[in-house]
Amino acid sequence: MIVSSKKLLQKAKEQHFAIPSANFVDQLSARAHIEVAEEMNLPLILSFAQSHSAYQSLEEAAALGKYYAKKAKVPVVLHLDHGEDFDFIKRAIDLGFTSVMIDASSKSLDENIRITKEVVDLAHGNNICVEAEIGHVGTGISVDKFDEAQSIYTSVDEAVSLTEKTGLDSLAVSIGTAHGSYKGTPVINFERLKELSENVPVPLVLHGGSSSGDENLEKCALGGIAKINIYTDFILGAYNNLKEHEAKNYYDTKNVLKEGMKDILRRYYKVFHTQSI
Secondary structure, eight states: OBOOSHHHHHHHHHHTOOEEEEEOSSHHHHHHHHHHHHHHTOOEEEEEEGGGGGTSOHHHHHHHHHHHHHHOSSOEEEEEEEEOSHHHHHHHHHHTOSEEEEOOTTSOHHHHHHHHHHHHHHHHTTTOEEEEEESBOOBSBOTTOOOOOOOBOOOHHHHHHHHHHHOOSEEEEOSSOOBSBOSSOOOOOHHHHHHHHHHOOSOEEEOOOTTSOHHHHHHHHHTTEEEEEEOHHHHHHHHHHHHHSOOOSHHHHHHHHHHHHHHHHHHHHHHTTOOOO
């Protein structure tokens, strides 16, 4: 069933677990994520990033996402990840996404507040939840070869200000992770996470979950993060599984790739201590 993220993330916040935000870039990855969610009887946030429009259009993503989410036997949120501009986010809302993110984290605080408030006003008028970001989650070595960018830790005062002045529903924070994969394991600022969790009233989101280390992510889920985004690990999992297993034809190849992604999501559901809702 396709649902809003509001109640899911609030329950995750209150009961100290995280829900995976699994990015999909095509039909195969969407099906893989939904099948695991149903298999484990757990909620899922099925996400499509604006930057992945290179692989499928927003219209395709909306059609696929709604189809599989509505058919699912578990709660599924169709989420726009890293929306970069108002027009794209408006299109996503019009196409049926049940949650959207506006990422104005690279802007000044005042500009971030202005842009986020504009999106919140639009989305809430359509009963859609909004995620924003404060601080900045940079990039590691991404499979998408995004430009290198430095992470900037989230300030507690700025996080509270953005939340109070915009009415956003969830907040992505920067505490040491990066998008893409890493050389080694990142060092997470758990003290900052504790401060944010104690002072920010809305559910917190962690971007850059891939290759951040299971122990780190488990501590994040138990320590105040309600939603953890994963993308790169799915792509690498699919590719690595293909290298390890011989595929004799097109259909075998698809199944091997899908199983590689499914194994990753199964693992993260356990790491995040995700509960059924």
